[in-house]
Amino acid sequence: MSKKKIISVVGARPNFMKVAPLHRAFQKYYDTIEHLIVHTGQHYDFSMSDAFFKDLEMPKPSYFLGVGSGTHAEQTAKIMVEFEKVCKELKPDLVLVVGDVNSTVACSLTAVKLGIKVAHIEAGLRSFDRSMPEEINRIVTDSICNYCFVTEQSGVKNLINEGFHKNGIFFVGNTMIDSLDYALQKAKNSQIGNSLNLTSKEYVLVTLHRPTNVDEPERLDEFLRIFKHLSRYRKIIFPVHPRTRKNLKYFSLEKKIDEIPGLILLEPLGYIDFLSLMLDADFIMTDSGGIQEETTYLKIPCLTLRTTTERPVTIELGTNILVQPEESYIIKVINDMINLPRKVGNVPELWDGIASFRIADKIANLLARN
């Protein structure tokens, strides 16, 4: 009997840590399943892509589509055109997509239209804010895929409310936590903190890249004023996403950065080094999706600078606090973080480092039946 073929799609930075542990888990089914990785090339800089393959011990992708940047329509369309060629050549039994980036929705659409089954990992999350491109990607992907693998109970509820058939929903836990767990020891051995002369808990780690936070000059300027306030109490370590870097330059804000003592801007970091800096941070300020989950697992306080989150369990159970991105409010919450006792969190159900094995077992079972 020939092996069943699965293609896992990666495109942007947050995808790599979700697929790496799945690839390892599928090795258990080496005799019956061939697992291939296709990289769309949505992210292409070394620091946004290649560095992660090394850190996460992922094999080189079987196909690299090299689509690069563009408007949402251009990027999505280019991915579809290139991914269709790969699907026609490989004729996979299943396409596996993760997360909520443009590559996720583009490859799902391509596959279902060719009659290929699609499984979505990290399905069901909803911010209920349709101005976020990721929310549209989530809704569309879930509405057309065959199987939904879910990281938290809110996802199951959302999918049922949207009419997704119950026997296609699997609550399995979080593959990103599998990667984190796998890399923890390496992160503890990283020298990044030493090389930046940092001591534990003397700094706050910051990431910002959401269009709503970084695409308007006033908003970015507001963040710089907030950093100036925070720098009175803590160093600030800020690995800068390419989108944010471009805008800081375009809005001529670089000079203001130089005037903030203790604000250290870095290039985007690899997975292990970023994890290492998370481990020793006093707290984290971010607008990322995944970092909300990683900090909850590590029980590190996290201020999420957004009006909504699609990951409510990190608020209800974890260390995450949603902070309306408005200057006086953020400054008040920062002052509370510095002066008051912090929220104590718990780790959500099934975030135990073996979600990928549950997914691989379930998929092997589903494919054996078809």
Ligand code: UD1
């Ligand atoms: C994408 C995802 C977002 C995810 C983020 C993580 C979508 C809709 N958004 O946003 O959910 O949280 O990735 O990083 O898919 N660029 C580079 N080098 C790169 C990649 C991008 O310079 O390697 C530049 C592009 O030229 C573009 C900008 O960064 O101008 C944004 O890239 P894009 O992939 O469109 O979206 P992200 O903001 O990275």
